[in-house]
Amino acid sequence: MLDERKAAILRAVVEEYIDTALPVGSAHVVKSSGVQVSSATVRHDMATLEQEGYLRQPHTSAGRVPTEKGYRFFVDHLGQPAPLRGSEAVQVRSFFDHAHGELEQMLQDTSRLLGDLTNYAGVVVAPTPTETTVRSVQVVSITTTTALVVAVMSNGAVEKHTVELAEPIGEERIGAATVHLAAHLTGMGRHALSAPPATGDAATDALCTLALGSLRRDSGDELDQVFVGGTSQVARAFDAIETVREVLGILEQQYVVVTLLRDVLDRGLQVAIGTETGMAPLAECALIVAPYRVDGEEAGTIGVLGPTRMDYPQAMAAVAVVSHRLSQRLTEG
Amino acid sequence: MLDERKAAILRAVVEEYIDTALPVGSAHVVKSSGVQVSSATVRHDMATLEQEGYLRQPHTSAGRVPTEKGYRFFVDHLGQPAPLRGSEAVQVRSFFDHAHGELEQMLQDTSRLLGDLTNYAGVVVAPTPTETTVRSVQVVSITTTTALVVAVMSNGAVEKHTVELAEPIGEERIGAATVHLAAHLTGMGRHALSAPPATGDAATDALCTLALGSLRRDSGDELDQVFVGGTSQVARAFDAIETVREVLGILEQQYVVVTLLRDVLDRGLQVAIGTETGMAPLAECALIVAPYRVDGEEAGTIGVLGPTRMDYPQAMAAVAVVSHRLSQRLTEG
DNA sequence: CCTGGCAGTCGATGCTACCGAGTGCCAGCC
DNA sequence: GGCTGGCACTCGGTAGCATCGACTGCCAGG
Numbered sequence A, B: 001m002l003d004e005r006k007a008a009i010l011r012a013v014v015e016e017y018i019d020t021a022l023p024v025g026s027a028h029v030v031k032s033s034g035v036q037v038s039s040a041t042v043r044h045d046m047a048t049l050e051q052e053g054y055l056r057q058p059h060t061s062a063g064r065v066p067t068e069k070g071y072r073f074f075v076d077h078l079g080q081p082a083p084l085r086g087s088e089a090v091q092v093r094s095f096f097d098h099a100h101g102e103l104e105q106m107l108q109d110t111s112r113l114l115g116d117l118t119n120y121a122g123v124v125v126a127p128t129p130t131e132t133t134v135r136s137v138q139v140v141s142i143t144t145t146t147a148l149v150v151a152v153m154s155n156g157a158v159e160k161h162t163v164e165l166a167e168p169i170g171e172e173r174i175g176a177a178t179v180h181l182a183a184h185l186t187g188m189g190r191h192a193l194s195a196p197p198a199t200g201d202a203a204t205d206a207l208c209t210l211a212l213g214s215l216r217r218d219s220g221d222e223l224d225q226v227f228v229g230g231t232s233q234v235a236r237a238f239d240a241i242e243t244v245r246e247v248l249g250i251l252e253q254q255y256v257v258v259t260l261l262r263d264v265l266d267r268g269l270q271v272a273i274g275t276e277t278g279m280a281p282l283a284e285c286a287l288i289v290a291p292y293r294v295d296g297e298e299a300g301t302i303g304v305l306g307p308t309r310m311d312y313p314q315a316m317a318a319v320a321v322v323s324h325r326l327s328q329r330l331t332e333g
Numbered sequence C: 001c002c003t004g005g006c007a008g009t010c011g012a013t014g015c016t017a018c019c020g021a022g023t024g025c026c027a028g029c030c
Numbered sequence D: 001g002g003c004t005g006g007c008a009c010t011c012g013g014t015a016g017c018a019t020c021g022a023c024t025g026c027c028a029g030g
Helices: A004-020 A026-033 A039-051 A068-078 A086-098 A103-118 A171-185 A202-221 A231-237 A241-252 A254-266 A312-332 B004-020 B026-033 B039-051 B068-078 B086-098 B103-118 B171-185 B202-221 B231-237 B241-252 B254-266 B312-332
Strands: A121-126 A134-141 A146-153 A158-164 A225-229 A271-273 A285-294 A297-307 B121-126 B134-141 B146-153 B158-164 B225-229 B271-273 B285-294 B297-307
Touching (some): A004 A026, A068 A312, A086 A103, A103 A121, A103 A231, A103 A312, A121 A231, A146 B134, A146 B146, A146 B158, A158 A202, A231 A297, A231 B241, A241 A254, A241 B241, A254 A297, A297 A312, B026 B039, B068 B312, B086 B103, B103 B225, B121 B231, B121 B241, B121 B254, B134 B202, B146 B202, B225 B254, B231 B241, B241 B254, B254 B285, B285 B312
Antiparallel strands (some): A121 A297, A285 A297, B146 B158, B271 B285, B285 B297
């Protein structure tokens, strides 16, 4: 563990580096850290901090820059969680007060909100609900040989799937299928959909089977939905265009993003710094995550992806607030 | 109009510049254009082309670079539409063969496909359907005081809106409202929803009114949906990080993207180059657009946004093919 | 244990010289 | 008249070099 002065020095280096992106020299630390010692002493401590792996020198005769370990210590022990700035608190409040419309749209907007608040990329992952039950099923004909199966789940999610029929089917059979499916499936869990008993009418049964299949199939291979907002912030956060390309490339791969957030959360982390993310291209990034809850149960994940030299206190505050308000919003409605 | 040789020279400059991003000198033109004259002659013609506004010199003693007018001429008269490369044709075919699931997801994936095909950013705009009619309406209770209104439209789109009730309502009233609304609204146009006659039951009527309101309201303020895929391509397409930031910033603003594509299409253009886009930050970009059709009617727009020095023939081919296949896919299903 | 002082390092900055790709122009040729 | 080879010229980019200054590490002394 670090003694008090070294911790203060480390904090000063991290904070200043976050602010300026420039290596921090001992003189700056003296000015900004508040420690009452000379720069020579600070230099000495900084050398120690470097030996211990908290800091690193880009090159001799340059100031110091935090290492991952340095950021980690900062986040764990030094970064007092900054309360949101007033204007941002207002922004969040107003956002959730005015949020309306479809769930997907709101989550998309939430990712954008996160981006705006932090100036990093905002991410929202909404899981395919696994524990919900079917509340209502309806089959609607679109053309004579296509029908749409619409299922409303107990959490308010709506699923729709088109099914193609081998042969034309009449409205009355569609109606029969709706009634039949509704009676049989309502209340069933997402993954426990069983085939309804035969009705005796072949065409109706065929339709029921197709409809059931579509519901079952997509429950399996449907990935969690990913919403990314504020990608342009990524371009703002890094100077090296190569890094921008890599990070944007990652953010485009839904599956990767889902896994990434889940992994971090599963490890019990709130913050993953650099290689802690487990993804090589994100070596220069840090990720802040938080789950959100619906009716007290963990439903999805939100997060912010920025450079390792991100403003952790501020970003963590933003994520926490948004996760809280989002949970509230989804629970009440 | 340009004589044959000047046109050939212009084509050579455009093609080479698209390829290398380097100003093109007269010697290169001689090598690659196939014109059988000396570099001095080419120089002379290039000077003329510059006077006429097709080319421009970044600085004296540099080669030439196409102007917007130059690109425009190339697109209009020189860019023979390249057929898709075989592997890409396969990619498109396979994409649409395997496309399934929800409309939104497919459009999102389509935007990504466009990005992959062209290495620029792909955009898909899906309009809020205006001319569709209601095919089915259903009200489902979520909690005692919230209900979900699900409407299936004739084009297969599904709309869902939560409504908050002033007081708890029983299942039987919800059922009554469903039946009542279904009977009254089915077949009605998107914008011609009229209030159903009173049922005599106050609670049921209140619910019907709320449900109707939710359908009406969102039909008004709901923006066209925008899907952008391949944002990382933007970072690849430009060297200047400042440009990347600006372009990404634009792409994040749904409303702006919608307007942009619509404007271009309304002007009857297939391609908008630089300032033709009407947006200052896109001065270094070119946009290729195409409508897609569902049942023969223009439904939405797809497009590709890249640098002005984009590979027009290839990108135009990709957009055309995707628009065609998408239309087909949406029409059959 | 801390400090001021000092020698030393090394990237960043600015200067100059040079190179070469590319131009415009012109006199001469077909 | 149109095309060409030749030529002088321009100017951005690169390499080499000196300078500067923000740092550091170390040390002797309080």
